[in-house]
Amino acid sequence: MRKASHKSCTAKVPSTIDLVNRNLAKRKRAEWRFRVYGIGAILFGFICLLILFTDIISKGHGAFFKTQIHLQIHFNPQRLQVLQPGAIEQFNNANYDNVIQDALFADNARISPALLSAVDKRQLLSLISTGAVYSLRETLTDSPGVLNQSVGVWLTVDDDVDNYVKSLAHGGEGYTGRLSQQQQSWVNRWIENGQVRQTFNTTFFTSGDSREPEQAGIRSALMGSLYMLLVTIGLSFPIGIAAAVYLEEYAPINRVTDFIEVNINNLAAVPSIIFGLLGLAIFIGFFDMPRSVPLVGGLVLTLMTLPTIIISSRAAIKAVPSSIRDAAYGLGASKMQVVLHHVLPLAMPGVLTGAIIGFAQALGETAPLLMIGMVAFIVDVPADLMDPSSALPVQIFLWSDSPERAFVERTSAAIMVLLAFLISMNGLAVWLRHRLGRSHQ
Structure with missing residues (x-):
């Protein structure tokens, strides 16, 4: 009986090799966990960085493009208030708002024969950016021969129209913002007629700051x-x-x-x-x-x-x-x-x-x-x-x-x-x- 109990006690004592193998297994598991923690930290940082870049790019890529409308502008000297058609220096002070109004009203007459009210006229004019006059002045200064002629010109629209058109282009219902139902119908008709386009926004890189978003640059x-x-x-x-x-x-x-x-x-x-x-x-x-x-x-x-x-x-x-x-x-x-x-x-x-x-x-x-x-x-x-x-x-x-x-x-x-x-x-x-x-x- 004593010999049997002695053998059973001896059998329960682990050998040195078993102890070494257990320690090696524990060390390997610890190293594996340490590697997993490191990879997890890197993946977490990469995911956060990816979310940040995705959010910034998804919100900001539209600023590199601007919306323009094609209008037939008649450079009427009387409406421009150019007293001497041959004097190029008068082009800087010409009244380009008048010819823009004439083009919008003529375009609207083709859309709806009904006479526009004063409120409708203001809403129609607000669809065009206030910086459109600078584009017309540059066109007339570079090509004085267009005076008293009708020329097709692409003009930048207001920022509300720009947001509305971009939201439509991305498959949405259109971000209306401050646009009324009448203004939305005008813009939709321009889109159907092919008068609206998206082009690269050079103004963003060539202009300074402005209170009008469509004219603001860096x-x-x-x-x-x-x-x-x-x-x-x-x-x-x-x-x-x-x-x-x-x-x-x-x-x-x-x-x-x-x-x-x-x-x-x-x-x-x-x-x-x-x-x-x-x-x-x-x-x-x-x-x-x-x-x-x-x-x-x-x-x-x-x-x-x-x-x-x-x-x-x-x-x-x-x-x-x-x-x-x-x-x-x-x-x-x-x-x-x-x-x-x-x-x-x-x-x-x-x-x-x-x-x-x-x-x-x-x-x-x-x-x-x-x-x-x-x-x-x-x-x-x-x-x-x-x-x-x-x-x-x-x-x-x-x-x-x-x-x-x-x-x-x-x-x-x-x-x-x-x-x-x-x-x-x-x-x-x-x-x-x-x-x-x-x-x-």
């Missing part, structure tokens, strides 16, 4: 962002690299340099609106510089971008092997030669990557620009650094607060343009890092 904001980015690159890039080289290669290790490093790291984590307050107090309050100009915006973005460039440049310089420096010193190179001819070229991929990412961040900033007055309504395209202008993120902010439905399209389209610039800049940073990294291998 050119003024794009130029303002470009000028500010040029100022930021011209100042923050050389200053940031010089500061990083000094702190990493020349500065002694003491309390002063430790204090500087701590403050640079802290400035990199400061909210961007604080830099806007700093720019408002220094550049506008102390130096009395004008508000809403690209120069001030570029200076503010330079202050915001400098800590990022300094930190990334220092990390790139520190990553250069010390053997490179020792070999250069062994060949008799001076400190400056070592830094300029060996350290900086090898660190340049990381320096450029950090700098471009910092510039991309500055391009998308809104809060500091709001603090220096770049939220103003700017129509004209800036010609230099001292002309009032807006910025693309600020333009998006202004359009998102507009009550008109058509501005929802413009807001999403402007976001698409901004994202295209940001993705391009980040792609350029990756390409430069890869290309320069290969050239130094």
Whole structure:
């Protein structure tokens, strides 16, 4: 009996191989779960990004197209109030509203012989964009021979008509908005007659801001962002690299340099609106510089971008092997030669990557620009650094607060343009890092 019980107790003790196999199985299951968590996190982020892009593109792609109506315009000198038909300078001040009215009334007479009431006339005129007069003025200025002749012209419609036609084109019942039943019937008749078309909206890229959605564009904001980015690159890039080289290669290790490093790291984590307050107090309050100009915006973005460039440049310089420096010193190179001819070229991929990412961040900033007055309504395209202008993120902010439905399209389209610039800049940073990294291998 004792021998049997002893054997049974011995049989229950697991062997070393069994313990090892159990531990290996547990480790494999843990590794599998860890991989699943990582893949799940990536998929979750990708799905969120896909939903974001789908929502923005679905709302904004319509802004790249505009609706136009074909009308037979008779350039009557009497209705245009052109007293001297040969004087081209009078074309700028001609009354183009009269010929548009005549064309609409003549077109409507073919639709319905009944006389239009005053209310119907106002509703009919409101279907055409107020910017149509500029198209007619350009046509008459480019071709003075059309005076006193009838010419078929495509004119941009009002934003409510544009939304209505686009919703019909996408298979819906048509977003009526502020259109009355009578206006909808006119538009439907134009569609049936083939007088309505969708064309690429060049106005979105060639015009400044406007209170009329169909005339609003991003050119003024794009130029303002470009000028500010040029100022930021011209100042923050050389200053940031010089500061990083000094702190990493020349500065002694003491309390002063430790204090500087701590403050640079802290400035990199400061909210961007604080830099806007700093720019408002220094550049506008102390130096009395004008508000809403690209120069001030570029200076503010330079202050915001400098800590990022300094930190990334220092990390790139520190990553250069010390053997490179020792070999250069062994060949008799001076400190400056070592830094300029060996350290900086090898660190340049990381320096450029950090700098471009910092510039991309500055391009998308809104809060500091709001603090220096770049939220103003700017129509004209800036010609230099001292002309009032807006910025693309600020333009998006202004359009998102507009009550008109058509501005929802413009807001999403402007976001698409901004994202295209940001993705391009980040792609350029990756390409430069890869290309320069290969050239130094």
